[in-house]
Amino acid sequence: MFSETQCPQCLRFLNEEELAATPPTCTSCGRVLGAEPIIRPDLDFYGQLDQVEPAVAAHRGGAILGGGIASLVLVGGAVLLMPIIGTLGRVPEFICVVIDIVGVVTGFTALRMGMADIYRMKLGAMDRDGQAMTRVGQILGAIGACLGALVILGPLFVYLMFLMFHS
Numbered sequence: 001m002f003s004e005t006q007c008p009q010c011l012r013f014l015n016e017e018e019l020a021a022t023p024p025t026c027t028s029c030g031r032v033l034g035a036e037p038i039i040r041p042d043l044d045f046y047g048q049l050d051q052v053e054p055a056v057a058a059h060r061g062g063a064i065l066g067g068g069i070a071s072l073v074l075v076g077g078a079v080l081l082m083p084i085i086g087t088l089g090r091v092p093e094f095i096c097v098v099i100d101i102v103g104v105v106t107g108f109t110a111l112r113m114g115m116a117d118i119y120r121m122k123l124g125a126m127d128r129d130g131q132a133m134t135r136v137g138q139i140l141g142a143i144g145a146c147l148g149a150l151v152i153l154g155p156l157f158v159y160l161m162f163l164m165f166h167s
Helices: 016-020 061-088 090-123 128-165
Strands: 002-006 013-015
Touching: 013 016, 061 090, 061 128, 090 128
Parallel strands: none
Antiparallel strands: 002 013
């Protein structure tokens, strides 16, 4: 059973064992509790619950949109640079593959962040103003991740089929 006593430093509610210790100590932050008053931001001057709107997290639509665009730019850049740089040797080709992998990771990250933010927006825990940017960034991230995966796995599949039928 938890008490109503809250640690003034980390705001965690203390249990019976922590309060029974001499001196009472918070096990999370190590603060020794004294006689200082506990200030709760949700109570007004008279100890009544304040009628405050619930805090809503700010949207990350710009970051998600930026991640989706970056994914498409990285994957597209790797696809466009591969034939040009391929004539220079193996090291530049490897750099193009690394750029493509970074594009896939960036697209997948934008996709996952977009999914989490849309879910939070539906729950009402996040600001809905950035829903359009979040959706577009999520879609661009998914397209970039899929195209990048095809660029990496397509030639590998063709090479494996070549080995299978020509050996």
